[in-house]
Amino acid sequence: MPRYRFPEPPGRLITPREYLMPRRTLLAGLGAAGLAMGAPQLLRAKTLSAQPWPDSTDETLTSREVATGYNNFFEFGTSKSDPAAQAHRLQTDPWTIAVSGRVHAPGEIGMEDILSGFDLEERIYRLRCVEGWSKVIPWIGFPLKDLLARFDPTSDARYVEFETLHDPEQMPNQTGDDIDWPYREGLRMDEAMHPLTLLAVGMYGEMLPNQCGAPIRLVVPWKYGFKSIKSIVHIRVASERPVSSWEARAPREYGFYANVNPEVRHPRWHQATERRLHDGGRIATAKFNGYGEQVAHLYDDMDLFEHF
Numbered sequence: 008m009p010r011y012r013f014p015e016p017p018g019r020l021i022t023p024r025e026y027l028m029p030r031r032t033l034l035a036g037l038g039a040a041g042l043a044m045g046a047p048q049l050l051r052a053k054t055l056s057a058q059p060w061p062d063s064t065d066e067t068l069t070s071r072e073v074a075t076g077y078n079n080f081f082e083f084g085t086s087k088s089d090p091a092a093q094a095h096r097l098q099t100d101p102w103t104i105a106v107s108g109r110v111h112a113p114g115e116i117g118m119e120d121i122l123s124g125f126d127l128e129e130r131i132y133r134l135r136c137v138e139g140w141s142k143v144i145p146w147i148g149f150p151l152k153d154l155l156a157r158f159d160p161t162s163d164a165r166y167v168e169f170e171t172l173h174d175p176e177q178m179p180n181q182t183g184d185d186i187d188w189p190y191r192e193g194l195r196m197d198e199a200m201h202p203l204t205l206l207a208v209g210m211y212g213e214m215l216p217n218q219c220g221a222p223i224r225l226v227v228p229w230k231y232g233f234k235s236i237k238s239i240v241h242i243r244v245a246s247e248r249p250v251s252s253w254e255a256r257a258p259r260e261y262g263f264y265a266n267v268n269p270e271v272r273h274p275r276w277h278q279a280t281e282r283r284l285h286d287g288g289r290i291a292t293a294k295f296n297g298y299g300e301q302v303a304h305l306y307d308d309m310d311l312f313e314h315f
């Protein structure tokens with residue numbers, strides 16, 4: 008018996024035809040056999056329909072091949088090709104996320120509960136991601152706020168911290184010291200509650216491939232890529248600002264906020280342009296990665312040069 012079924016698609020379909028044709032659901036990928044094999048499963052059943060974020064980009068999508076072959080996932084190595092070559096070692100089923108800290112209902116939630124709790128068939132978000140290079144990806148996911156709500160944050164909840172799995176047997180580069188493992192990231196509560204802050208579970212109509220952060224990762228489109236932490240096992244709601252892994256490693260290079268700001272140089276390189284991966288073209292990087300209309304108000308009274 009399927010553990011999750013897509014309802015009938017809504018009438019208005021916006022996502023490009025090529026991502027509607029495969030007629031897949033996330034369901035097949037949930038089977039133990041499916042995920043254990045590591046390959047993203049072809050998803051069966053009803054049409055995967057779409058209701059993207061209304062202001063999502065109309066830029067050309069990055070091909071699936073490029074998006075899944077050029078990655079950063081330091082747990083598997085530091086070169087862009089390591090994740091695709093090594094991430095098959097990661098066992099993503101079963102998977103649970105523990106939610107702790109400033110919440111009234113701390114606990115654990117399994118991936119199948121997460122997936123069955125959201126109308127994923129209506130949740131395709133075509134968003135751009137940037138960090139020197141840029142991709143445009145049709146994510147499947149849901150706003151982080153919808154998961155946080157299930158755990159009922161307390162009134163002094165001001166930040167959210169995320170942690171990736173720590174298991175050097177599955178993640179071979181965790182024996183090295185590139186990062187103080189496990190990989191950790193954080194958001195301020197209003198950033199975490201913004202509807203553009205997603206937990207992604209799929210892309211291109213399939214379950215996330217391991218190198219892209221299976222089975223569940225963060226996507227924060229107006230921030231530099233390193234904020235979008237992969238393969239999350241722990242979410243801690245906090246009253247104090249957490250210190251993220253990159254910030255801990257090099258505080259002058261990687262700020263907590265990490266908002267895309269082409270005017271703020273990284274000490275070792277400028278951040279004014281990006282290389283578009285779909286055609287190799289170099290283009291000017293937009294402030295907030297182009298999502299300023301949606302998110303600039305979050306930072307109205309902040310100096311974004313000081314809080315970079």
Ligand SMILES: Nc1nc2c(c(=O)[nH]1)N[C@H]1C(S)=C(S)[C@@H](COP(=O)(O)O)O[C@H]1N2
Pocket residue numbers: 077078079080081082136138142171190218219231232233234235236237238
């Ligand atoms: N756990 C974990 N999450 C991670 C990383 C990582 O090394 N480990 N790299 C980050 C960085 S630096 C980037 S640019 C993006 C890359 O995401 P992509 O490979 O899907 O493009 O993932 C982010 N999330």
Ligand SMILES: [Mo]
Pocket residue numbers: 079138232233
């Ligand atoms: Mo990155």
